[in-house]
Every structure is written in C-alpha cells, then in structure tokens.
Amino acid sequence: MAAYGPSFVIAIGYGAVTPVIALRARELGADVGTAALLVALLSVGPLLAGLPAGAIVARVGERRTLVATGVLDAGAMLVGAAADSVVVLGAAVAVSGALWTAFLQARQGYMIDAVPHPYRARAMAALGGSMRLGILVGPLLGAGLIRLWGTHSAFLLAAATSLAAGLLALSVPDLSAPDRATSAPPLSVWRVLRDHRATLLTLGIAVVVIGATRTARTALLPLWADHVGLSASTTSLIFGLAAGIDLACFYPGGWLTDRYGRALTAVCVTAATATGVLLLPLAGSALGLAAVAALMAVGNGFGSGIVMTLGADHAPVVGRAQFLGAWRLCGDLGGTTGPLVISVVVAVAPLAVACLVVGGLGWLGTGWVGYWVRRVTATSP
Numbered sequence: 001m002a003a004y005g006p007s008f009v010i011a012i013g014y015g016a017v018t019p020v021i022a023l024r025a026r027e028l029g030a031d032v033g034t035a036a037l038l039v040a041l042l043s044v045g046p047l048l049a050g051l052p053a054g055a056i057v058a059r060v061g062e063r064r065t066l067v068a069t070g071v072l073d074a075g076a077m078l079v080g081a082a083a084d085s086v087v088v089l090g091a092a093v094a095v096s097g098a099l100w101t102a103f104l105q106a107r108q109g110y111m112i113d114a115v116p117h118p119y120r121a122r123a124m125a126a127l128g129g130s131m132r133l134g135i136l137v138g139p140l141l142g143a144g145l146i147r148l149w150g151t152h153s154a155f156l157l158a159a160a161t162s163l164a165a166g167l168l169a170l171s172v173p174d175l176s177a178p179d180r181a182t183s184a185p186p187l188s189v190w191r192v193l194r195d196h197r198a199t200l201l202t203l204g205i206a207v208v209v210i211g212a213t214r215t216a217r218t219a220l221l222p223l224w225a226d227h228v229g230l231s232a233s234t235t236s237l238i239f240g241l242a243a244g245i246d247l248a249c250f251y252p253g254g255w256l257t258d259r260y261g262r263a264l265t266a267v268c269v270t271a272a273t274a275t276g277v278l279l280l281p282l283a284g285s286a287l288g289l290a291a292v293a294a295l296m297a298v299g300n301g302f303g304s305g306i307v308m309t310l311g312a313d314h315a316p317v318v319g320r321a322q323f324l325g326a327w328r329l330c331g332d333l334g335g336t337t338g339p340l341v342i343s344v345v346v347a348v349a350p351l352a353v354a355c356l357v358v359g360g361l362g363w364l365g366t367g368w369v370g371y372w373v374r375r376v377t378a379t380s381p
Contacts (some may be wrong), residue, residue: 006172007107008130010165013077013158014100015087015233016145019044020358024151032087035161038090045097048268051189053102054325055110058186063172065106070166072158073099080156094153096158101215101332103165105324110172112320118258120312121265123153124305129247132304164225188292192319193326202372204330207307209365211334212341213273216358217296219339222264223315225289228353242297249301258304262310263374265303270369274362281352307331359362 021042025035055067073096107127115123138157139202145153193200225235231272257265276296283289311327340360345354 011134013161016142050329121257215338252270253302269303278359
C-alpha cells in the first residue's frame with residue numbers, strides 16, 4: 001500500500017497540468033504549432049530519460065528516486081508557473097516529463113520487492129488504478145483553480161502535489177537498501193540490454209503494441225466525435241463515462257491476470273481497442289460512440305497494470321532497474337507511435353479509412369501480443 005499514496009498524489013498534478021500546457025503556451029505568445037510542440041515535450045522527456053533513469057534507480061534505489069523526483073518535479077512546475085517565455089515553459093515541461101518516467105520506474109521496482117508474486121498483477125493493477133484516479137481528479141481541481149487565478153495556478157497545484165508525493169515517499173521503507181550495500185557496482189545499461197535483447201525484441205515489441213493501441217484510442221475517439229458533429233460537452237461526458245468504466249474494471253482485471261495468466265488481459269487491451277476502432281465508422285450518434293468508448297474502456301481497464309506486471313515478471317535480479325528503464329522506453333515508444341501512425345494515415349485518407357487501417361493494424365498487433373506473451377511467459381523460469 002505504501003506506493004499507492006505517492007502515485008495517486010503526483011498523478012493529480014500531472015492530470016491538472018496536461019490539459020493546460022497548450023493554453024499556457026498560447027498566453028505566452030506561442031502560435032498553435034508551437035503550443036502543440038510543448039504538449040509533445042511531455043512525451044519526449046520520458047523517451048530521452050527512460051534508459052538514464054533506470055541507471056539512476058540502480059545506483060540510488062527506489063525510495064530515494066521517488067523522493068528526489070517528487071522534489072525536483074515540484075521545482076520544475078514552479079518554473080513553469082513563473083515562466084515568462086515559451087522557451088522556459090518548454091524546458092520545464094520537458095524536465096517534468098523526464099522526472100515522471102523516473103518516478104514510474106522507481107514505483108514499479110518498489111512493488112516488485114514489496115508484493116509476493118501470486119498477488120503481483122492485482123498490486124500493479126491497483127497501482128495503475130491509483131494513477132488513473134489521480135489523473136481524473138487533477139483536471140477537476142485544476143479547473144476550479146484556473147477559474148479563480150488563471151492557468152499558472154495548475155502548475156502551482158502540480159508543484160504542491162509533486163512535493164507532497166516526495167515527502168510521502170520518505171515514509172516508504174527502502175527495501176532495496178540491503179541489496180545495494182552488499183552487491184557489486186551496477187551493470188551498465190548497454191550490457192543489460194544486450195543480455196536481455198531476446199525478451200526486449202519479442203515481449204518488448206508487444207509492449208510497444210499495447211502502448212500504441214492505448215494512445216490510438218484516446219486520439220481517434222475525439223476526432224470521430226468531431227467528425228459526426230458532437231458538441232465538446234457531449235464528447236467530454238462520453239470520455240467521463242469511459243473513465244468511470246475503466247476505473248471499475250482495474251481490480252477485476254488484476255485478479256484475472258493473477259488467476260488465469262498474463263496473456264488474457266494483455267490481449268484484452270489490444271483486441272478491445274482494435275475492435276472499437278473498426279466499429280467507429282458505424283458510430284453516427286452519441287449513443288453509438290458511447291458504446292464504442294465503453295468497449296474500449298472495458299479492455300483498457302482489465303489491462304490496467306499489465307505492462308508493469310510483465311516487466312516485473314521478466315526483470316532480472318541483477319540489472320533490474322536498468323531492464324525496467326528499457327521496458328518503460330518500449331511503452332513510451334508505443335505511446336508515441338500510435339498518434340504518429342494516425343496522423344500519417346489521416347493525412348492521405350478519410351478518417352473512416354484511417355479507422356479501418358488502424359483497427360486492422362491493431363488486430364495484427366493483437367496476434368503478436370497474444371503469441372509472445374503466452375510463449376515467453378510459458379518458457380520463463
């Protein structure tokens with residue numbers, strides 16, 4: 001339970017800031033393209049920091065990383081709140097994204113030590129659920145503050161929650177301290193990548209597919225809502241409904257993963273999303289879009305924590321943090337790939353055709369996910 005509090009608290013700030021980065025950039029004089037670039041920096045930071053973060057966690061341990069990233073992210077958010085130029089704001093956002101991925105890696109490593117294997121998937125699903133809940137609460141709190149004091153107040157809220165998360169992490173026992181005290185110097189990241197390249201090139205690509213399908217869901221749903229003429233308020237209501245379904249499914253999904261294996265829930269994420277995307281061209285009303293969104297939310301909810309669970313299952317004892325850094329990089333690559341594929345297809349074809357293409361690719365990816373999750377898990381020691 002010790003990891004859930006910091007994770008929930010820091011996610012509140014992340015959820016509050018994400019929707020207003022572009023608005024804050026526009027206030028500082030950025031054009032639309034530059035504002036969109038600043039939003040992308042929140043994802044670029046994790047891509048660049050994934051492997052170095054794993055090396056840092058290996059040296060200083062999970063608890064110290066949680067504390068340090070919370071404090072440093074509070075500083076980055078204060079800079080973002082006080083920024084008087086787009087460049088300064090962009091730097092703060094990029095640093096925050098890099099710290100975010102270090103925090104995620106540290107909490108995953110902590111849970112590996114803290115939770116027995118038979119309960120691992122449930123613990124990871126609850127961890128993912130705590131993040132989802134925080135990201136859902138964040139915009140609600142941020143909206144009230146922004147109405148009173150402006151967009152910079154969302155960054156102040158994020159600074160407060162990041163600092164609170166870091167302080168909460170001080171109460172977490174440092175389970176890896178004895179191992180660090182008696183072990184040899186940490187392995188290099190490149191050696192860990194080389195030693196575990198077979199897993200990363202098979203199961204790691206499955207993680208890329210899972211990440212890509214999840215971001216395809218969040219990218220295509222609002223585009224299709226706009227395509228069929230739904231209002232912004234109706235679209236938001238549909239997303240809220242989907243978020244509620246997602247939260248309701250995370251613990252049952254973790255139980256199923258522990259009880260029946262990893263392949264079941266891994267396939268749920270990709271298959272539900274691929275099916276939903278293929279059905280989108282048939283959704284010509286708010287009710288139809290809500291049904292498709294609900295289908296995707298069920299699959300995504302049942303797959304809560306599956307990427308962290310798979311990473312925990314296959315992480316080596318020696319070089320674990322470095323491996324988890326590479327594992328996190330796979331997930332971040334997937335998160336970047338999904339919207340990129342959609343933008344390329346939409347640039348040359350109607351949105352309905354793009355849905356069919358992305359849905360078809362999603363089902364091909366589902367085959368890869370199902371095969372390798374089952375095969376690698378079955379042959380693991």
